[in-house]
Amino acid sequence: MISKTYTPPRITSGDFRTKVEFYEYEPVEGPEAGEEVKKTLFVSFAKIDEVWMRDLELAKYNGTLSDLTISIRDPYKVYVPTNKHLLKIYAAEYESVAYRIKQVQPALQSRDFVKIIAEVNV
Structure with missing residues (x-):
């Protein structure tokens, strides 16, 4: 039997408001x-999420308080993000900080998006 209730997706195209640039250093x-x-x-627009309040104590314990979750549209074969790449976020709060990709995973709710966990590059 088909359910008549519609649940909207968690991420929509309107959530991607922040410009993000993925880059790597060359010798x-x-x-x-x-x-x-x-x-x-690669340059894209993204949705930026900080550590959630419910995960705040765990993040303090792990030392991952400054980690970000970045959602982008899946670029398919045009760009494949890896943990060797860095990213720059074009927003006033993050512009002075470079982030290194820590983990990449496809969004399980919709294969159209990719979730990237990034940490501060020291």
Whole structure:
């Protein structure tokens, strides 16, 4: 029997309001070692979630208080995020901080989205 109640999706396209740039560092050419120049891999709009209040004590204990959950539309084969990539969030609160991707997982409610957990890059 088909249920007559409609439950709207948790994430909709209207939630993606923040510009996010995914990049990686490239080695510097020349005699000095190091990484300096960044190579932009993908630019997208995203939904940014901080640690939820119910998980606040656990986040304090684990040291993951500054972790973010970022939801983007699934870019399929155009860009595959990995834990070697960094990201920059174009919002006033986050613009001075670079984040490193910690974990990538598809959203289970809808395969159209990808959830990325990012931590502060030190």
